[in-house]
Amino acid sequence: MDMKSKFSEKVKHLEASAIREMFKLMIRPEIISFAGGSPASELFPKDELAEIAKDILQNNSGVALQYGVTEGYAPLAEWVEKRLDKAGIVHDTDSIIIVSGGQQGIDLAAKSLLNAGDGVVCEEPSFIGGLNSFRSYNAEIYGVPMEDDGIDTDALEKTLKAHPNIKVLYTIATFQNPTGITMSLEKRKRVLELAEKYDFIIFEDNPYGELRFAGEDIPTIKSLDTYNRVVYFGSFSKILAPGLRLGFSCADKYLTDRMVVCKQVQDVHTSLLPQMLAYEFVTRYSIDEHILKLRKVYGSRCRLMIDCMEKYFPKCITHTNPQGGLFLFCAMPDGYDTKIIMQKAVEQNVAFVPGATTMIDISKTYSTFRMNYSASNEEKIETGIKRLGKVLYDTVGE
């Protein structure tokens, strides 16, 4: 039998994440890759986690290896709740669940809320993992351009007027993926007002928020929400380790209840050993000190990358100036196709993410690209940017 004839409508046209597919090609050790979204491996607290893991498995294996509850390992969920509460994120009507990476939180909320044909409006460019989840429930995706201080809220309102089917706004308001841009306080308030006026729900995806290395903190949209309209997603991937697959959601308790039922059918519960590792780490050590270390390293890598770009890139190539997170976003003059330039770059053993993979219509041509600075050390950043500079000069001329 031809299985292809049986595919459901929702998944037939889904494309595998181009970033993750590229990821597989980039294992060639001579490639300097600015394409991933990986935190710095050398900063993982591996010795601490090794001791903790041994301790948990020897002394608490009945919990670590046995079935657990879908909502998550209670001590970790309580720790997350306290931490979010301090930041004003948890409201009286909210509940927390521990999920298998922030991505799962988005997917559970999407499944709980989206019918086929419902609209999701997002920043454009945006994070393809979020968009693909919405697509997998047959939602319609609408993009709104980014400005230096976040989503263009006037364009957003126009889109909302034009598409009354919009049920969800997906935003990475802080150190956005892929642009590194942070939404201003003013725009956060405006977005909330629009949510109330046009009756939609805001998915605030905040995996990078703790990684600020410049400027002043801005309150999360969730902490400003007095309408019960924000579903908040956080992650241990960037502050501890992505391989653990640990994240959390904070949302209205009735919605959380639906998300829990969906999580039961997805994976019953998040693997317990990673949950216990994270809990013991934050209990025995200071996660804030660890985060400070990450901020320092990522800040210096970001500044170095920008310095190198200004030295080695053609002058016509612009870049964003992130105050945190893992990414900056570059633009060539209009008309260039960074998918083609990417291939030339890989030939020169350097890689980035072409802008197309961050856009809603990936078949079009875009002259933008995303650069990750967290995963490469100083030497690699300098060498890689030099290599990429050459490829860009070859393309745009002097």
Add this chain to the structure above:
Amino acid sequence: MDMKSKFSEKVKHLEASAIREMFKLMIRPEIISFAGGSPASELFPKDELAEIAKDILQNNSGVALQYGVTEGYAPLAEWVEKRLDKAGIVHDTDSIIIVSGGQQGIDLAAKSLLNAGDGVVCEEPSFIGGLNSFRSYNAEIYGVPMEDDGIDTDALEKTLKAHPNIKVLYTIATFQNPTGITMSLEKRKRVLELAEKYDFIIFEDNPYGELRFAGEDIPTIKSLDTYNRVVYFGSFSKILAPGLRLGFSCADKYLTDRMVVCKQVQDVHTSLLPQMLAYEFVTRYSIDEHILKLRKVYGSRCRLMIDCMEKYFPKCITHTNPQGGLFLFCAMPDGYDTKIIMQKAVEQNVAFVPGATTMIDISKTYSTFRMNYSASNEEKIETGIKRLGKVLYDTVGE
């Protein structure tokens, strides 16, 4: 805003797994619970896993803690493929993925194949986690009664004739949950012929297959499949540890490709440390020796439970005679409601799973119940069955 007004059609009416909800109430230490589906905690190879975990995190943290590929940790996937290949399960056109528990395999295949209104036919009683996944994609569920040698294939054919929308048969052919019944070879062949005749796909969920403690092995349906109609799901939950959340699927490569895209949006990839733990365990130790130990213990617990039932239960109560797995299934005379009896049992500090939670229409009254023998030691089995016997005698009389 009232979030409830925004729920998607597919999740609005989903009920949380009654078993998992009960699970939460049964943490009272004085309760002897035969209700779970847990393997024996005391048989987890905790010291071995503790050493391995420490070793992995100290010496291979760059892999264990960093992002990985969606298909799974390659050495583990290759090991699974070899093991399944030996059992004739892998066909040339198949691919393997490592999933976050067998449940995720079912859910990914369901999402990849089921449109709203598609039919899924299942054994009745069956495993509610599977059925809830199908429901969460708005599929219609049809039940077919069980006989001593598996699903009633004549009734199955009648159901197939009556419901041409049926796209999937969901079966736990070996040591079924909840009955412990194993489908005969003859019926396995018949089911395959029906699949070809009525053009449906078979989901063969096989988490218990390796836990045979009596009788002779019967080939999996997947190994008999010459039509490319079987999607196979396996699990490390019952042979290693469920808290790790590790399973695998073996299916047509095109379907697997769709499942991988769906897994990307669900959790990006399965947590790496559990995958590496499992791989290192099966490499450094003999999983077959470990499984032999489990079989021996579960076989003796099953026999003890049956002996105790024959001693302490009213004669009118029947039970299945499983040759493996974790469960046996009991029936009271018609007319009794085991949901009510369950409450009385819990008052007497003993628990089981009422039959209703294993049926498609959980609102009806059923006189059946599921008993787990793997998670309780000899003393608890004897004491618990004695307690339950009293409750049953109080209900049905002498």
